[in-house]
Amino acid sequence: MSQLMDCGVRGEVRVHHGARLYGREGEFAELSRLLHLPEVRLLTVTGPAGVGKSALATAVLATVVPSAADAVVGVDLASTGDPLAAWRKVASGLGMSGAAVPSPDRIGAWIGDRRVFLALDNGDLVAPLLAPGIGALLGRCPRLRVLLTSRSSLNVYAEHLFPVAPLPVRPRGRGTGISVAARLFLDRVGAHYRRDVLQGGDLRNISEICEALDGLPLAIEVTARAVGTMGTAELLQALRSGEFPYRSQLLDVPTRHQSVPGALSWGDRALTPDERSLMRRLAVCESSVDLLTVQCLGGLSRMQAAGRLDSLVHKSLLVSAKRAGGEPEFRMLAVVRSHYRKQLARCPEESAEARARHMDHYMRFAAVAKSGLRAAERRSRWLDLVLTRLPDIRTAVHGLQARGAHAEVVRLLLALDDALTVHHLLPEAAVVLERSLAALQAAGPRDDGLTPLLADALRTAGRWAMVAGDRERAGELLTRAGELYERAGVPGGSAKTAVFLGELARRAGDLRGAVALAEGAVATLDARREVRGAAAARRLLALALAGLGDAGAEEPLLRALDDLCSLDDPYARALALVDLARVRLLRGRGAAAHGAVREAMELLLLHSGGPADVVLALETTARAAPDRSDAERQLVRQVLGVARTLRERHGVPPGGDPLPVSEGEPPADCLSLEAALTLALSVPSAPEAADESEADAVRPAGLTPRQYQIAELVAEGMTNRQIARTLELSEWTVVNHLRQVMNKLECPSRVHVARVMRQRAG
Incomplete structure (x- = not known):
């Protein structure tokens, strides 16, 4: 910023080298509005390195009207590293002379009652040190207003923060145009090459380049200047491999603005050694981090992790990325991650420790996810979380395999089985699992209790092969799993394997063989009280019996649904209900199946x-x-x-x-x-068997025919399980209908429902 700026309104907003202020129309308007509010006397424009804080502030200051201030004084604090040097720059900018040791008190006396707008640019290194002095200045000079640009805030009561985010990397609205970030990239491509990158393929590459750079303006500008000697496809490939080809040669731009690493290196001086160490460690992460991640990778207590995480967010090194319904998460911009990874690579011991902690963290993550994925209230959140953290899970798995920790790889993959299935990641996971399986088997006989784990891995790999349609491979893997379970004396594992072998037999047309395997599995798993496994065995039994025309084929599935009510596992219930519908179809009961x-x-x-x-x-x-x-x-x-x-x-x-x-x-x-x-x-259900006109005349207003039917059975004294068996519903469905009945009849309990229904019956 210039030291003294006139107060007249200027024309089109322009920044460095006459280029337009891309994509900042909304921020420009809001910042201008705030600067004209009398109650906003201290405004800090903050955001990550290279996001364009100074450019935005400079453009807005050019529009300050004469009525807003008698003078607009701009001071660049980039070269100051201590409060004394900073206050000297401020005094010089104000035109003060004769003040050998300027202080906030002397500067305040100089300003007095004048209307002064003080713009402090690049305050990153000294902002926390200036906070007390700026607070004192504002108290002494009632008509002084201060604008500060800094990655970190002052943390004083009078401060208003104005965060600046990276540019959008996707087109606005639902159009097919290019994004704001891509427009900036095109503008910064050298004039000699600009026309060469307006083709479809280049435009697609440019959009992906801007996404890889997280829409950070400085990174986009400098990367765009590499176009010419490098093509857009080569640039994109370099970015994806972690390289950032910065080649700025502008002579009138400060060194710290010639690259994002340069800006980050300059700002590193404002970090404590502990903060720098934590940034290096967090750089091993590929996706967002939360408090637990920071705690694990930093080797910190929960309170220490919270304090350092908060500090890094306030210094704009981590960006908030909170997910809906989940815990707060924070992400590191790609160029920031690259910068600190390079620092970490210079410290082999710290790098090894950080990566070991990362692998340990994601093994624990998988163990917790296993239970979360099976809980109704937490399943959606954990499915979303696993997908979000997938890049880190891959990194952890590859690191474990490189260390020869194949048992840990198997445990991690088996724990995430549900999420891998839902997100259609089984083909990729199967390759990884079989690689670790081969390594464990090549190690020969073991006495360390790994045999049951190896059997679990074979059973899971067999199921995944069956899902992929490779029945021969599935049979081979499942047979080996069964042999290992028998050798290790794990009857539950043998029974669960028999269920999958039975399903293979059913698909091959051997229905009686499938029945025999299912019945044996049901007996074993019931005896061991393994509800989920027994329910899967009953699903197989019902389908096989239905294929044989057995009139009692539904009974195993109704029992399975009743048993699953004791578990908070909606996914298992859904699978059982689909199979119940299939069995009912085989029996010719289409309406009940639907x-x-x-x-x-x-x-x-x-x-x-x-x-x-x-x-x-x-x-x-x-x-x-x-x-x-x-x-x-x-x-x-x-x-x-x-x-x-x-x-x-x-x-x-x-x-x-x-x-x-x-x-x-x-x-x-x-x-x-x-x-x-x-x-x-939206496919309509079959009509109810009861005559609707007659039912409407007798049932309470608002109750559906099914709800009225359930209310009548409650009045007869039936339990939910008895009602479910009578109406051929799951107990869970009866509970839901009964809840609606109680709401509509305004009854606090089933006892009151029974009383209402008996009164209506006379």
Whole structure:
């Protein structure tokens, strides 16, 4: 900033070298508004290095009107490293003379009652040291106003913070134009090469380059100047491999503004040794970090981690990235991560320790995720969290394999099985798992208790192969798993393996063999009180019995659903309900099948299922849907079209159940799993058997026929389980309906529901 700026309004906003202030229209307007509010006397423009704080402040100050101040004084504090040097610069900017040792008191006496606008630029190194003096100045000079640009705030009561974020890296709205960040990149490409990068391929590369640079203006400007000797594709590849080709040769730009690393190195002087160490350690992370991550990688107590994390956020080295419904998270911009990784690489011992802590943290993360993924209230959050942390999980897995810690790799992958299934990561995970399996098996016999873990890994790998449609490989892996369980004396593992072998037998047409394996597994798992495993065995038993035409085929599934009510596991209930619908279809009970699969889809929509689960639910819905009108048949064809598309997209092997009609074209907006389930839920149910007009006359207003039916059975003294068996519903469904009955009848308990229903009966 210049030392003295006139107060007249200027024309189009321009910054360094006459270039327009890209993408800052909103910030420009808001900052201008704040600077004209009388109550805002201290305003700090803050944000990461290279985000454009100084450029924005300079542009806004050029519009300060005469009525706002008698003088606008700009002071660049970049070269000052202590308070005395900073106050000398301020005094010089104000035109003070004869003050050998300027102080806030003397400067305040000089300003007095005049209307002065003091703009302090690049205060990063001295901002915390100037805070008491600035507070004193504002108290002594009632018409003084201060604007500061700094990565760190002053932390005084009078301060108003104005954070500046990186530029948007995606086009605004739903148009097909280029983003603000990409426009800046194009403007900064040298004039000799600019016309050469306006082609489609280059524009796509430029958009991805801007995303890799997190929309940071300084990084974009300098990287763009490398275009010419390097093509956009080569630049993008360099960025993806962690290289940042900075080649600025502008002679009139300070060294610290010629690259983001230069700006960060300059700002490093404001960090404590502990903060620098923590930044180096956090740089091993690929994705967001939370308080627990900081605690683990820094080797800190929870309170120490909270304090240092807060300091790094306030110094704009970490950016808030809070997820909806989750704990606060923070991310490091890519160029910042690269800077501190290079510092870490110069300290081999610290680097080794940081990476070891990172691997340990993600092994613990996976162990906690295992239980979270099976809890109804936490499942969605953990699915989201695993996907967010996937780059770090990959890094941890590769690091563990490089160290030969293959048992830890197996434990981590098995713990994340549910999330890997939902996010369609099984093909990638299977390659990693088999590599560690091979290494463990190559190590030969062990006496360290790893045999059950090896058997678990083989069973999981076999299931994943079965999901991928490779039945031969699945059978081989599952057979080996069963042998290991037998050798180790783990009957529960043998029984769970038998369930998968039974499913392979069922798919191959050996229904009686499948029944035998399922019955043996049910007996073993019931005896061990393994509810989830026993429910899976009953699902197989029911499907096999239904294939044989057994009239009691539904019974195992109804028992499984009852048992699963004791677990907080909506995903397991959804799978059982889909299989119940399939069994009912085999028995010719389409309306009852449709009710079961609808309930399953509601659970999958709320709690997320994998692609194979959703596809099976969609196809079962289509088979169970009533055939009443052309419109309904068209809807069913669309559901089948979506199922076909999802199978192709996610590599789900063909199912064995017969489909009712030819497939139609899927709606363009129904190709996500959530949208597909929503579409399938719009398929109408079969009509209730009861006469609606007669029911309307007798049931309380607001109750559906099913709710009225359940209320009547409550009045008869039935338990939820008895009602579920009578109506062929899951106990969970009865509980939900009964809750609605109590709300509609304004009854605090089922006893009151029974009383109301008896009174109505006379």
